[in-house]
Amino acid sequence: MNFYSLYHINTSFSSIEKKNLKNVINACYWPLLRLAEKNPFKICVEASALSLIEIKKIDYHWVKKLKQLIKKKKIEFIGSGYSQAIFPLIPFKVNNINLQIGAEYYKSILGIKPKIALINEQVFSISLIPIYKKNGYETIIIDWNNCKLSNKNLKKQLEFNAQKIKDSNNNFLNVIWSNSLNFQKFQQCVHGEISKRSLLKFLKYKSKSNKNICLYSNDVETFNYRPGRFSTEKEIDYNEWDRISDIYEEIGRENKFIFPSEILKINRKKELVSIFSPKSPIVTKKQAKYNISRWSLSGRDNLYINTLCYKIYKLLSKNSPRKNWKKLCYFWSSDFRTHITKERWVRFIKEINYFHNNLKLNINKKYKKNKFNVLNKDNKHKIICSKDNLKIVDHNHEINLSILKGLTINSFINHKISSRSLIGKIDKGFFNHINYDVDFFSGFTHLEEKKSNRKNTEISQRAYNYKILKEDLITIEKNFKFNNFSLKKVLIFDLSKKKFAIKNNFFNIPSGFLRMNYMTLNPQNFNFKDLYFETNNGGRDLETFKLDNNEFDHGENVSSSCSATNGLGMTEEYFCIGDKKKRIEILNKNDTSSLIPMIKNKKISGKHLLRFFQSGMEYDDTSKFNPRKNFETLTWFKFLN
Numbered sequence: 001m002n003f004y005s006l007y008h009i010n011t012s013f014s015s016i017e018k019k020n021l022k023n024v025i026n027a028c029y030w031p032l033l034r035l036a037e038k039n040p041f042k043i044c045v046e047a048s049a050l051s052l053i054e055i056k057k058i059d060y061h062w063v064k065k066l067k068q069l070i071k072k073k074k075i076e077f078i079g080s081g082y083s084q085a086i087f088p089l090i091p092f093k094v095n096n097i098n099l100q101i102g103a104e105y106y107k108s109i110l111g112i113k114p115k116i117a118l119i120n121e122q123v124f125s126i127s128l129i130p131i132y133k134k135n136g137y138e139t140i141i142i143d144w145n146n147c148k149l150s151n152k153n154l155k156k157q158l159e160f161n162a163q164k165i166k167d168s169n170n171n172f173l174n175v176i177w178s179n180s181l182n183f184q185k186f187q188q189c190v191h192g193e194i195s196k197r198s199l200l201k202f203l204k205y206k207s208k209s210n211k212n213i214c215l216y217s218n219d220v221e222t223f224n225y226r227p228g229r230f231s232t233e234k235e236i237d238y239n240e241w242d243r244i245s246d247i248y249e250e251i252g253r254e255n256k257f258i259f260p261s262e263i264l265k266i267n268r269k270k271e272l273v274s275i276f277s278p279k280s281p282i283v284t285k286k287q288a289k290y291n292i293s294r295w296s297l298s299g300r301d302n303l304y305i306n307t308l309c310y311k312i313y314k315l316l317s318k319n320s321p322r323k324n325w326k327k328l329c330y331f332w333s334s335d336f337r338t339h340i341t342k343e344r345w346v347r348f349i350k351e352i353n354y355f356h357n358n359l360k361l362n363i364n365k366k367y368k369k370n371k372f373n374v375l376n377k378d379n380k381h382k383i384i385c386s387k388d389n390l391k392i393v394d395h396n397h398e399i400n401l402s403i404l405k406g407l408t409i410n411s412f413i414n415h416k417i418s419s420r421s422l423i424g425k426i427d428k429g430f431f432n433h434i435n436y437d438v439d440f441f442s443g444f445t446h447l448e449e450k451k452s453n454r455k456n457t458e459i460s461q462r463a464y465n466y467k468i469l470k471e472d473l474i475t476i477e478k479n480f481k482f483n484n485f486s487l488k489k490v491l492i493f494d495l496s497k498k499k500f501a502i503k504n505n506f507f508n509i510p511s512g513f514l515r516m517n518y519m520t521l522n523p524q525n526f527n528f529k530d531l532y533f534e535t536n537n538g539g540r541d542l543e544t545f546k547l548d549n550n551e552f553d554h555g556e557n558v559s560s561s562c563s564a565t566n567g568l569g570m571t572e573e574y575f576c577i578g579d580k581k582k583r584i585e586i587l588n589k590n591d592t593s594s595l596i597p598m599i600k601n602k603k604i605s606g607k608h609l610l611r612f613f614q615s616g617m618e619y620d621d622t623s624k625f626n627p628r629k630n631f632e633t634l635t636w637f638k639f640l641n
Contacts, residue, residue, distance in 0.1 A: 001255040004263065005216040006118065006141065006178065007032055009047035010084060011054040013219065014335040015227035017343060025059050027225040031241040033065050036074045041248045042257045046078035046118040049105035050330065056109065067110050076259040078141065079106055079114030085332045086295040088125040088282045088537040088569040089306065091313060095128070095538050098329045099135035101322075115139060116260055118217075121334055122146070122178070122285030123292065125569070126276050127539020130171045139174035139264060141217065142275075143285045145181060150280035154273060160211035161267040165275060169541065174270060176260050178217035180286040186216045190223060190243050191234050200250060212263045215251070278545040278601070279552035281568055282537055289562040293618040296567065296596045299337045300345050300624040303616055303631065306337075306594040308352055314591050315359050327355060338622045381495060383468060390466075392474060397495050400424070402441075406458025407466065407478055407489060409443040414498060417582050417641045420525040430523075431604040440609065442520045443502060445487055449512040450563075450619055456482040458489060484508045499638035506616070506632075511625040513563040514617040515555060515598070517635050519584065521577070521610045528608045530579040533599060537569035542576075547601050547610070554598035555613065562620040567596040577612055578640075586612065587636040595633060 009029065011021055036043040045066065047055075056063045069075040081102035087095045107113055115138045122143040132140060144159045159177050166172045182203075189199040203213070223240045226233045248257070275283060284290045297303055309332050316324055331352050340348070381394035389410065392399040400410040402425070411421035426440040447456040458480045469475040474493040480486065488505035502517050534544040554566040568575070575586040575597050588595055595614040602609045616633060619625075 002212045002258045002263070002266070003215045003251060003255055004042070004044060004212070004258055004260055006044040006046060006078060006214070006260070007216070007220040008118065008218055009045060009051050009055075009220050010335070011051040012048075012084060012333055012335040013221050013227055014339040014344075015341060016221065017341060021054065022058055024221055024225055025055060025062060028220050028223060029055065029059075029062055031224060032220055033062070033069060033075075035241060035245060035248075036069055037065075039245065039248065040257075041252065042076065042259050043074070044076045044078050044260060046080055048080050048084050049082045049102040049109070050084075050333075052105065052109050063109060070110060070112065076116075076261060077106075077110060077112060077114055078260070079103070079117045079137065080120055081117075081329075082326065083329045083333045084120045084335065085329060086121060086123050086292075086334050086337075087128050087131075088123055088292065089296050089571065090309075090332050090538055090569075091571045092127075092131070092536065092538065092540040094313060094325070094328060094332065096131050096134065097325045098332075099131060099137075101326060101329065103135055116141065116176070118178075121290075121295070122180075123282060123295070125282045125537035125539065125543060126165070126167050127537055127541045127543050129165065129167045129173050129539075130169065130541070131539060132173060133171050137173070139176060139260070141176045141178050141260065142283070143180050143217075144177035144214075145179060146280075146283045146285060147177075147273075147275040150277050150283050151274050154275070158271060158273060160213065162212075162263050162270055163273045164270045165273060167539075167541065168544070174264060175273070175275075176263055177214060179214045180217075182214055183216045183218045184286075186247070187218065187222060189247065190240050192237065192243075193234065196243075196247060196250065199247065203251070212258070212266065276543075276545075278533070278547055278550045278599070279554075280566055281543060281545055282566065288558045288565060289620050291558070291562075291565055292567045292569070293564045293596060293615065294620055294622060295334055295337045296594070297564075297615055297618040298620045298623045300340065302337045303594060305331070305349075305352060307591060307631075308356055310591040310594055312352075312356050312359060315356075315363050324359070331355070381474065383470075383474070390476070392493060392495070394495050396498075399493070399500075401443075401476070401491070403463045403466075405441060405463075406444060406461050406480065407463045407476065407491060408441040408459060412442075412500075412639070414639050416498075417639055418525055421522045422525060422582070422584065422639055423519045423521055423637075426520055426523070426609070431607055431609070433605050436604050436609070440520045440611070442518055443491070444518055445489070445504060445514070445516040446518070447482070447485065447509070447512060447514045448563075449510045451511065454483075456485055458487060485510055497638070498640065499636055501634060501636045504633045505630075507630050509617065509629040509631075511619065511623070512617070513555075513615065513619060515613050515615050516595075516633065517612075517614045519577075519586075519612040519637065521584075521612075523608045523610075526582070526608075526610075527579040528610070531577070531610065532579070533575070533577045533612075535568050535570050535575040535597065536572040538571050542574075549603070551602050553600040553602070555600060555615065558620075563618045564598070564615065567598050567615065570595075570597050575612075577610075582639070582641045584612075585638040585640060587638070588614070589634040593631055593633040595635070 081098040117137045188194045384391040390401040398413040411424035466478040477490040486507045490503040492501040531547045534542045600611045
């Protein structure tokens with residue numbers, strides 16, 4: 001049996017204050033190097049360039065020793081980038097720069113250019129393949145368990161050898177599998193929660209034949225140190241590095257320790273595998289609670305800081321100093337978005353706001369505000385108001401809004417595309433199924449409070465006293481009040497360009513999850529056999545997913561403490577749903593609010609329910625519900641054939 005172990009070094013660890021880094025270096029980083037130096041165990045070390053820079057400032061000798069051990073082939077160094085960031089949530093250009101700068105620092109500090117990368121937080125999407133290729137990486141390390149969950153067709157035996165993946169343009173990467181279950185068992189053993197015998201029995205069960213197994217692939221800061229992230233963290237009763245050494249010795253009696261690069265040589269003929277699906281377009285690590293909403297919409301106030309990062313991104317240009325791009329990579333670090341301490345959070349918010357405000361003041365070009373296009377003067381339209389409905393009609397369109405149900409969209413017809421409604425309301429009884437005998441609306445918000453489970457939506461209110469403005473575009477607005485929470489909803493119609501927008505202003509948002517801009521496709525007007533969706537998840541190229549018979553709901557809760565299962569990045573502000581004859585293009589202003597798109601696809605009694613919606617707030621174990629409760633969103637919807 002061949003075992004490999006990888007230790008992830010992260011000086012930005014969310015729960016560790018900077019003042020404690022020297023203690024972490026002494027308690028965790030030095031024992032790691034000594035383990036490799038004094039024993040025949042081959043060990044992998046991964047660190048962001050930023051981590052190496054910070055360690056070098058505090059303890060130059062540690063970096064020097066790491067370099068020596070790499071040269072002596074006692075340690076194999078694995079790359080990752082300049083900062084640890086969640087690439088599927090970040091624009092292509094920033095991701096590319098992150099890997100570029102990282103490679104430069106690895107060369108200058110360690111004298112090497114790694115060809116194997118550990119995927120940050122094990123969060124990956126298919127369009128990231130060419131970015132890693134472009135920056136010199138040939139292989140990635142990613143979690144087997146969640147890839148297997150994403151694609152159940154993955155054969156179990158594939159876990160124990162390197163495989164390969166490719167994108168739509170035939171860009172290939174080798175894949176070496178980490179294993180979240182293995183490292184959790186190892187960590188439990190080191191912490192004394194399970195016996196060494198129990199761990200070895202577990203490993204023996206997995207190693208019935210000649211296999212390559214990942215023993216450990218997680219944080220080094222959890223051994224001989226406690227970050228203080230959880231109240232349940234076990235106290236340190238003994239030298240945990242001695243216990244690690246004992247475990248290695250026991251395993252090494254009948255097995256072999258190797259580097260990941262050696263796994264690549266063992267099976268040169270690698271099988272092409274698929275690890276993505278419409279249900280799981282972005283894979284992550286460990287349990288289901290670790291999904292993309294963790295870094296996008298939970299934490300202390302992830303929506304705010306992600307939106308601010310997009311504001312900074314749009315202010316930068318090709319000619320912007322490299323230091324500004326480095327700073328943006330730093331601001332997009334994942335550890336600011338999880339269990340960050342209050343002290344670090346306060347400092348971070350002050351730092352990112354100062355940088356943004358200063359950049360705005362000193363930028364050479366004027367900051368462009370959102371401007372709406374003016375209606376074509378030749379476009380004649382009528383607005384017909386009744387007690388229950390509001391209709392907008394021109395020579396191409398018939399749009400019906402429900403006054404009874406909070407200005408939701410009953411139907412949206414573009415006669416140049418189809419005589420039937422494209423999106424709108426599905427009436428109760430359509431599916432003829434007891435669990436789905438309800439009305440399915442379009443163009444609304446749904447806020448569910450965590451503590452009370454109270455549901456707030458404008459569907460429950462009549463939209464009397466709405467305002468209609470026709471100066472530039474057709475604009476309809478209405479204020480909705482729900483206890484202390486309130487919503488200003490604005491519908492903007494630019495019919496000459498076959499599009500409309502929903503602008504939401506939220507005030508005093510309670511803790512919970514907040515979804516908006518639901519679009520329910522007319523099941524009688526789309527060919528569901530050809531239906532697909534596509535968007536950017538951190539890469540330059542669009543990622544396209546055919547729905548086929550896949551049934552899923554990205555907004556379905558994992559548990560009472562985790563409100564969503566998945567989502568998409570929409571990192572270039574573009575999303576599309578369509579079949580071969582018609583499509584809906586969705587454009588979100590990420591620098592207004594960096595929302596996360598979600599899809600629900602369900603087959604009911606032989607009929608199809610497909611809904612697009614966006615989320616502005618989710619909750620999980622990282623949620624702190626920062627008092628900032630007001631924000632604005634702007635999303636455009638365009639219909640094309």
